[in-house]
Amino acid sequence: MTAFDDLVAANREYASTFSGGEFDGVARAGAAIVTCMDSRIDPLRMLGLHYGDAKIFRNPGGRVSPDALEALVLGVHLLGVTRVLVIPHTRCAMTQSTEAELRERIAASAGVDASWQPFHVIADQLAALEEDVRKVRSHPLIPESVAVGGFLYDVDTGLVERRV
Ligand SMILES: [Zn+2]
Secondary structure, eight states: OOTTTHHHHHHHHHHHOOOOOGGSSSSSHHHEEEEOTTOOOOOGGGGOTTSSSEHHHHHHHHOHHHHHHHHHHHHHHHHHOOOOEEEEEEOOGGGGGGGHHHHHHHHHHHHSSSSSSSSOSSOOOHHHHHHHHHHHHHOOTTTSSSEEEEEEEOTTTOEEEEEE
């Protein structure tokens, strides 16, 4: 018995009817989504997308980090991405604490010092979204022909609203 048995069993079920093998890695809907790791976000379904449609990059807060930009550059030039959506969400944990508070909580949970661990908390979510959209738009390897939008996902209503 391992911690993964239920998941591997579910995968066998999934693979028994799997038919996606003929797809390549291109984003068929031309979409790349940068969003938060929050388990309340279902990035494909909330936009009416399906298997194979989108490149998805997730991290705490849904920030356009250097890794996210790397993914977007690859997506735009090699994987069919023509539109980029940056989608943070309401009631995000990264907007609700300071870095010091998060370090304190993690240290209490881990039982060891956590003061060295960075946590990229977000003081002003709209300002962060504007900055993130600007980072994508101004990237020298992302052409102006790529549409870039900043959105907010409401975890209570399921609505995605454009903000930037
Ligand atoms: Zn979040």
